[in-house]
Each structure stands twice: as C-alpha cells, then as structure tokens.
Amino acid sequence: LAVGANPIRLAIAGDGSDDIHVVNSLIDYRAFRENLAKRKDKRVVILGAGLIGCEFANDLLHSDYDVTVIDLAPQPLGRLLPNHVAEAFQTNLEQAGIKFALSTTVEKVTKINDGEDYAVTLANGQTLVADIVLSAIGLQPNTALAKSADIQTSRGIITNTLLETNQPDIYAVGDCAEVNGTLLPFVMPIMQQARALAKTLSGQSTAVHYPAMPVAVKTPAAPLTVLPAPLDVDVNWETEEFDDGMIAKAADAAGTLRGFVLLGTTAGKQRLTLTKLVPDLIPAQI
Ligand SMILES: Cc1cc2nc3c(=O)[nH]c(=O)nc-3n(C[C@H](O)[C@H](O)[C@H](O)COP(=O)(O)OP(=O)(O)OC[C@H]3O[C@@H](n4cnc5c(N)ncnc54)[C@H](O)[C@@H]3O)c2cc1C
Structure with a gap:
C-alpha cells in the first residue's frame, strides 16, 4: 500500500x-x-x-x-x-x-x-x-483501503520496521504508513523504506533504517533546517546566536543531541556536522 x-x-x-x-x-x-x-x-x-x-x-x-x-x-x-x-x-x-x-x-x-x-x-x-x-x-494518511481489508490502522497504516502490516504479504510505505509508531511524511524516509522493502521482497528480510533526517524548509527569507527531537524524549534547548540567525540544539538528560534547528545561512553550515551527532531513529540492522 x-x-x-x-x-x-x-x-x-x-x-x-x-x-x-x-x-x-x-x-x-x-x-x-x-x-x-x-x-x-x-x-x-x-x-x-x-x-x-x-x-x-x-x-x-x-x-x-x-x-x-x-x-x-x-x-x-x-x-x-x-x-x-x-x-x-x-x-x-x-x-x-x-x-x-x-x-x-x-x-x-x-x-x-x-x-x-x-x-x-x-x-x-x-x-x-x-x-x-x-x-x-x-x-491525513489515507487509511480507507487498509481498513476495508482489516488492516490495523492508527494515525496511519500500522507497520513494523519490516514495513509489514498485520495481514500477511501486505506492506505499507510512504505518507500512508505509520512505521514503528512514527509518521514521517517526507521523501527521505520513503527512500529508506523503498530500499529496505525492495530487499525484503527479493528474499533478504530487511528492516528499515532511519538515520537522523533533517528537513530543509524552503523559505529563503528565513532559511531553516529542522531535525525534530523524538516526541517521547524530554529535551533541554541550548541556543547559539549569529548575526543572521541561530542554532538551537535539543539535548536529552544524558546530554546526547536529539534534535536541532538551524536558522539562517551561518547556522545552516552546521547541518552535516550536527546530523552526525544525532542517534538513528531506527538503527541499521546488523
Ligand atoms: C506542497 C507539498 C510540498 C512538499 N514538499 C516536500 C519537500 O520539500 N521535501 C520532502 O521530503 N517532502 C515534501 N512533501 C511531502 C512529499 O511530497 C510526500 O511525502 C510524498 O509525495 C509522499 O509520497 P507517497 O507516494 O507516499 O504519496 P503520494 O505522493 O500522495 O502518492 C499516493 C498516490 O496513491 C494514489 N492512491 C490513493 N488511493 C489509492 C487507491 N485506493 N488506489 C490506487 N491509488 C491510490 C493517489 O492518487 C496518489 O497518486 C511535500 C508535500 C506537499 C503536498
């Protein structure tokens, strides 16, 4: 689906x-x-x-x-x-x-x-x-077809990390899929899903890997990159200001970076460096 x-x-x-x-x-x-x-x-x-x-x-x-x-x-x-x-x-x-x-x-x-x-x-x-x-x-994820086939839905069509629904041989990907409890209606997660599912359907069972995936907001008047922290994690924000914007970092109780916001061109240059510090949302299968 x-x-x-x-x-x-x-x-x-x-x-x-x-x-x-x-x-x-x-x-x-x-x-x-x-x-x-x-x-x-x-x-x-x-x-x-x-x-x-x-x-x-x-x-x-x-x-x-x-x-x-x-x-x-x-x-x-x-x-x-x-x-x-x-x-x-x-x-x-x-x-x-x-x-x-x-x-x-x-x-x-x-x-x-x-x-x-x-x-x-x-x-x-x-x-x-x-x-x-x-x-x-x-x-709103389109769940009508799934519901009519007795496939479990919540906000979206529920899947595990293998992208399996509760019905055998039926998988869900993209904006309709609630993978491991998370809806991520963006292209990058869909690419990760497609890679994993292609392997699974070719006979090599593969769970989806979600690395930290920042979202670029295309507002040139206020260039912005956002990596939201997981909703179930309590975070403290720490902010560094620049002439043209700021970096706001969200760290958890252990001090691990869990999300960030980069506003402006100067802050935007930190995108790759900071992304590498954030743990995967769903770790790669070993
Ligand atoms: C204005 C806008 C801007 C966006 N910008 C970005 C961006 O900058 N970066 C980014 O990462 N993401 C962006 N997104 C999100 C991104 O476009 C979506 O995450 C992605 O297109 C979802 O792909 P999908 O294949 O899951 O769903 P869709 O692209 O919605 O495709 C689903 C298809 O299934 C068809 N369909 C529905 N029901 C049935 C049925 N019963 N039988 C057969 N076919 C059916 C639909 O007609 C549709 O063609 C944007 C979205 C919008 C709306």
Whole structure:
C-alpha cells in the first residue's frame, strides 16, 4: 500500500468555501496557479503556518503577491520549533513582507464583488479580502483501503520496521504508513523504506533504517533546517546566536543531541556536522 495522504479540510461556512484550494498533487498545483494567474489583484490568504503554508507564502511573496498566513497556533511551525526560534523565523518572514494572523482561524469565506473576491472572516473578528484562499493545514494518511481489508490502522497504516502490516504479504510505505509508531511524511524516509522493502521482497528480510533526517524548509527569507527531537524524549534547548540567525540544539538528560534547528545561512553550515551527532531513529540492522 502506497496510497499517500489526503489534505485535511476544515468545515468553513460561506458560499466561497468550496473555492478554497489545497495542493497535494501536480493537478492541484496547476489548478491553483491557473486560478492565481486569472486574478487581477494579488491578495492570497493561506490557512496554516506549517511547512507547506510558510513555503508557499515565501514563494508567492517572490512574485509580488500580498500574502497573509493564518494559524490557530500563536507561532508559525508551532510543532517543529521552540518558541524563541519560531519568533525569529516569524520576524524574518514579516520583514520580508509576509503578514501573519495567529491564534485564530477562518470561520467564513464569502464571495464578494460579483464573485471576483472573497471576504475571509476570522474568529478574532478581523475580515480580510482575498483573491484566492489556499488551505495547508496538514495531511491525513489515507487509511480507507487498509481498513476495508482489516488492516490495523492508527494515525496511519500500522507497520513494523519490516514495513509489514498485520495481514500477511501486505506492506505499507510512504505518507500512508505509520512505521514503528512514527509518521514521517517526507521523501527521505520513503527512500529508506523503498530500499529496505525492495530487499525484503527479493528474499533478504530487511528492516528499515532511519538515520537522523533533517528537513530543509524552503523559505529563503528565513532559511531553516529542522531535525525534530523524538516526541517521547524530554529535551533541554541550548541556543547559539549569529548575526543572521541561530542554532538551537535539543539535548536529552544524558546530554546526547536529539534534535536541532538551524536558522539562517551561518547556522545552516552546521547541518552535516550536527546530523552526525544525532542517534538513528531506527538503527541499521546488523
Ligand atoms: C506542497 C507539498 C510540498 C512538499 N514538499 C516536500 C519537500 O520539500 N521535501 C520532502 O521530503 N517532502 C515534501 N512533501 C511531502 C512529499 O511530497 C510526500 O511525502 C510524498 O509525495 C509522499 O509520497 P507517497 O507516494 O507516499 O504519496 P503520494 O505522493 O500522495 O502518492 C499516493 C498516490 O496513491 C494514489 N492512491 C490513493 N488511493 C489509492 C487507491 N485506493 N488506489 C490506487 N491509488 C491510490 C493517489 O492518487 C496518489 O497518486 C511535500 C508535500 C506537499 C503536498
């Protein structure tokens, strides 16, 4: 099973809510760009200040769009960054021209001006006028097919480190798979899974190996690399500041580096050195 994940959609009131774009495929992306090109003004409202929302915001800013990003959390990339780095990240994006409406959500999207524009009503009482609204509030693993085949699911399709589901001869990989209790909806883990599964299917039973896999956030206004610490590990943050950003290191009680955040070009140069210090998420099979 490699059925991916589906965009989460909020239940939003208003006659414009069906026009909200999501982007999870090239077809979605083409529809978004074509609609964008048709609009005479350049006001974009993005729902969700996660990786995808922030990357879209920075991309659109480069093409002179007026971008506002809305999120329920009080800071962008709330799940990935400690507060002090998130604040600096947000400041960099704001200085570049991206606007944020945080600690709030969208309640209603209504067509106005003969359907040319949208009035986006926020829970905090604010109303924004937009030419296009994009939702990027996260993905949900596609588990429907697995459930219909009595395959165990939790947040995703449950597999062990051999990528086996609970049904014989059925494996799961990619955004739909919850491997050893972890969902990692990125390309690098999928490549690790594919390598392991190819060997297993060729007769050499091979568990997946997850080395430390940092994620590059493609926001040139605030270049960022994140290696999140495992959620079940208590960490202490230690920060080193530079003129153009900072390194924040997350160490566990034993002093072992378990994750890090690199903001800015100077910090980004430490990516390889620090990655080597972080233990594997799933060690290589001996
Ligand atoms: C906007 C965006 C930007 C991203 N940027 C990055 C990035 O910079 N770096 C990174 O590492 N990752 C990035 N990702 C994540 C990365 O794209 C995904 O992790 C990866 O594409 C998942 O691959 P997949 O094959 O598991 O799922 P998908 O690519 O979603 O493919 C699943 C396929 O299965 C099909 N399918 C579903 N149900 C069925 C069925 N019942 N029968 C047959 N087919 C079915 C779907 O139509 C789909 O084609 C990004 C994702 C998005 C949306």
